Amino acid sequence: MTSTSSGFQPAAVMEKRTAAMSSSKLMELPYEILLLIFSKLPARSILQFQCVSKSSRNLVNNPALAAMHMAATNEHIDVEVRSLPFSYKNHLRFVSCGLLGFKYFGQVDGKLGLYNPLRREYLWLPQPEYIHDMFSERYGMGFDSVTNSHKIVHFLSRGFPERPNRWVARVHVLGTGSWRRIPLCSFTTVEVGNAYAYGEMHWLVDGNQIMSFNFREEEFRWTINPPPVTFRSSFARHFLINLRGSLALVDVVYSEKKVEIWMYKEQKYWTKDYCMPLDCCSGGYSNFAVGAWEHGIYIIIYEDYCIDQSLKYPTVVYYDLRCDNKKEHCRYQEQLHLFSSTGSLISLKQYDNVRTNSEKNFFDAGECDFPECVSELLKAPRVK
Incomplete structure (x- = not known):
């Protein structure tokens, strides 16, 4: 017409x-x-x-x-949960600012890369100073609102736990070509995982302390007054997450089959805002992982030592914190790794000029092969 x-x-x-x-x-x-x-x-x-x-x-x-x-985006208006094959779990080192930090142990000799799932862009970062006796390492990423720059902090342990002063820290400003050594707090052990909140990255160290890194001042410090939970218990696991813009500690006590969520309010005090049942745990020894989703938290339960062999596959419990702790269970038939991420507008193309001419990456118009781990990240499906 x-x-x-x-x-x-x-x-x-x-x-x-x-x-x-x-x-x-x-x-x-x-x-x-x-x-x-x-x-x-x-x-x-x-x-x-x-x-x-x-x-x-x-x-x-x-x-x-x-x-x-x-x-x-402190309220996580567009948080997504994605899944990866379990074999690629160790490639993914951190998720922060909507970007994924991955390490590929192949052609690039363990170089660290960044990937933006929404823009489908990735970027190799400069290789930090090599330390031959590295034992373990942790990463984090945040934003400096004063200089309008993104920074990546990295600390690693040298040798075995009994070695004194074994932790080394350094920071990288995205868009520059090097890493800088910085002072670090004194501690012995650090848990896997971290949480970015209030402009700082937070780790749980030595079982009952929270160490934070301020990206504006580029310094590590202790978060005051950890929540009054029973740390270092063989019947409890603890996880730091960003829940609706606030730092939260999730206390999973599988001996009592309950989950407690402590919130760090106004960066001054802790309150226990939620206490929920964990009724899908068999009672045997279990491994857990915790993350945030759009309307609450999810807990991945790996029950390794059970008579029922089907329990070796993960069970995911989603807690909807909007409606009286409504739960939804999901049993997977394969080993997988879940991670949550908010959307990011950061364009990694603008930082591509820091690489050398001998390096190739995604922006070379297909002249290099896509690293296998990045290909899996590209295909990582969103969990509905």
Whole structure:
């Protein structure tokens, strides 16, 4: 159907013109207002908007919008849970700022890379100083609001636990070509996993202390007043996560079949906000992993020493904290690794100029092979 002399227009044409007019009027707003509006939207929706016009694409790719969006996503408006084959678990070293940090032990000799699942971009980072007697290592990533830069902190242990002063720390500013040594707190052991909250990265160390790294001041320090839970118990496991923008400690006590969530309020005091039953645990020895999803937390239960061989496959319990701790169980028929991530607008292309000419990566127009671990990250499905 075509337009008539009376001015009648088909519905599809009218809708298209209305959308174009709305977009035009929206982009006429002051730039600061546009940045504020877009920073409140989910990252996936923002990236779709860059296809509307050249001005909207420039707005979406503005690093200032990426910084504002990350600061505004404390409520995890677009958090996703993804799964990986269990064999690739050790490749994924950290998830922070919506980026995945992975280490590939192949052609690049263990170099660290960053990957943005939404933009489908990845970037190799400069190789840090080699330490031949490295025993274990931890990573974290955060944002410095003063210099508008992203930083990656890395600390590792040298030799065995009885060796004094064995931990070494260094920091890398994204966009530069090197790492710098920095002082580190004194501790012996550190748990696997970390949580980024309040502009700092947090780790649980020595069983009952929380060590934090401030990305603006580039220093490690202790978080005051750990929650009053029974640390170092053979019947409990503890995990730090970011829950709705706050630092939270999840206490999984499988001997009592319960889960408690302690929240660090206003960076001053801890409160126990939730206490929930864990009724899918057989009572035998179990390994756990904990993460956040859009409306609460999930717990992965690996029961390795059970008579029922089917229990060797993970069971995932999703707790919906909006509606009286509603639970949903999911039993998988394969070993897998889950991780949660919020969307990120950070474009890794803008940092691609720091690599040397001899290095190749994703932006070389297909001139290099995709690392196998990155290919799996690209295919990592979202968990509904």
